Amino acid sequence: MGGLGHAVLRRRRLRGTPLGSPEERATYEALHRTALAAPALRQGLDRSSALETLPHVRALLGTPTVGLTDTTAHLAWDGPDDPTDPGLADVVAATLRTGRTQAAGPAVAAPLVVDERVIGALVVVAEQPSAGLLRATAEVAAWMSGQLELAELDKSRTALMAAELRALRAQISPHFVYNSLGAIASFVRTDPERARELLLEFADFTRYSFRQHGDFTTLAEELRSIERYLVLEKARFGDRLRVVTRVAPEVLNVRLPFLAVQPLVENAVRHGLEGQQGAGTVTLVALDEGADCVISIEDDGVGSDPETVRAVLSGDTSSASVGLANVDERLRTVYGNDRGIVVETAPGLGTKVTLRIPKFAPP
Structure with a gap:
């Protein structure tokens, strides 16, 4: 009976043991979020992919509001802030024009770049944006750009395959x-x-x-x-x-x-x-x-x-x-x-x- 009691006690202790340090758990959460966001981005930048991606980006950055734009308009928005706010529009316009991360007031915008072309922006709104948030936004935008570039590559490969198949049929x-x-x-x-x-x-x-x-x-x-x-x-x-x-x-x-x-x-x-x-x-x-x-x-x-x-x-x-x-x-x-x-x-x-x-x- 004493041996059984010892086994139960040991099992309870194991259940209470933390699964990794806080840093390891944060790393896992970040990798998990990027894995969830990647499939939608690999479809290209449009409203549908933006709506699917943004909840994961918002959780990844830990900010109240995130948004995605192309070069003409907001594609999607996740959070309480108003995407039509003139201040947000000015930050996005500056980012699209310069191809650099911009910050003004509560907003941060980082460019999405594919094949050296700015195709949109990741927008983040926080009460008091810090230097760390600027760097994190820029890094996440760079990762998203990589996924979007892979989407472009997939499309070009598909187009190439179709062209080669038409040539073969001819x-x-x-x-x-x-x-x-x-x-x-x-x-x-x-x-x-x-x-x-x-x-x-x-x-x-x-x-x-x-x-x-x-x-x-x-x-x-x-x-x-x-x-x-x-x-x-x-x-x-x-x-x-x-x-x-x-x-x-x-x-x-x-x-x-x-x-x-x-x-x-x-x-x-x-x-x-x-x-x-x-x-x-x-x-x-x-x-x-x-x-x-x-x-x-x-x-x-x-x-x-x-x-x-x-x-x-x-x-x-x-x-x-x-x-x-x-x-x-x-x-x-x-x-x-x-x-x-x-x-x-x-x-x-x-x-x-x-x-x-x-x-x-x-x-």
């Missing part, structure tokens, strides 16, 4: 369209059912290639589109085109940039086989390698000069293989510079293109 070879329709037409009299099947494949292929929703897809969806493309090309090449596929079931649901694999298969057929006599083989492999899905597209065609491929990947858009550069750039934009495509080729020895897609990286 590069879908007119020769492929004409040749596919020609192959379909050749079956109309001799094998109407085959012509009908090929026409449906062509419709599904173009519908996928020009879809307007989503910059990302699953590997399974991409492979279905590739299968349609190869059915159409086999109708044209016949036995000259052989296709080998090996795909691990575990990677079928991996998400990757839309049209990241299909252009590489098109390059393998167009540049690997069209320029040679006799039959050729395209091999598509997708393997599960730990945290990555490793995809390779290989042909046994005419190959290329490695220097030519290097020039293409560095931005020589005059090349007919510009699809390589497009896929490479989009992969680097999404996953980082170490995630571009790897090309192995030599004249007469075919070409192999490899890409590594993180299985768990959120698009």
Whole structure:
């Protein structure tokens, strides 16, 4: 019984022990507040994000009133003070004009700066602003500016991805369209059912290639589109085109940039086989390698000069293989510079293109 009483007493003592010093608790609270405010700021500076952010900023600074403005007007206000007060307007105007933290009376305004442009201001109202509050306001505004700059970067990356995707769609070879329709037409009299099947494949292929929703897809969806493309090309090449596929079931649901694999298969057929006599083989492999899905597209065609491929990947858009550069750039934009495509080729020895897609990286 004495042992049990000792355990209960020890537990009560532990419950009364402070969890860290006051400084540590203050640090935790500050980090917690910034973590809560960050997601809204990453959406950009507008009224909605300002309304969501300001309660956390107010708690972080410990002031009665905080506000956010853009370069034209107050976006949101949190606190009892009147945002239309002329004194507040003068402080904000001075901050927007000079790009420096300003103080007048009870108000402090610090600039929000993105890419060296003042895009707004953080406004703080306190009964007696101190030098410490001025510094804290300036630091919080600088942190907010960093989050807003990341939001701008996200938007520019998204715009870049969309532009590159439009460019890739525009590069879908007119020769492929004409040749596919020609192959379909050749079956109309001799094998109407085959012509009908090929026409449906062509419709599904173009519908996928020009879809307007989503910059990302699953590997399974991409492979279905590739299968349609190869059915159409086999109708044209016949036995000259052989296709080998090996795909691990575990990677079928991996998400990757839309049209990241299909252009590489098109390059393998167009540049690997069209320029040679006799039959050729395209091999598509997708393997599960730990945290990555490793995809390779290989042909046994005419190959290329490695220097030519290097020039293409560095931005020589005059090349007919510009699809390589497009896929490479989009992969680097999404996953980082170490995630571009790897090309192995030599004249007469075919070409192999490899890409590594993180299985768990959120698009």
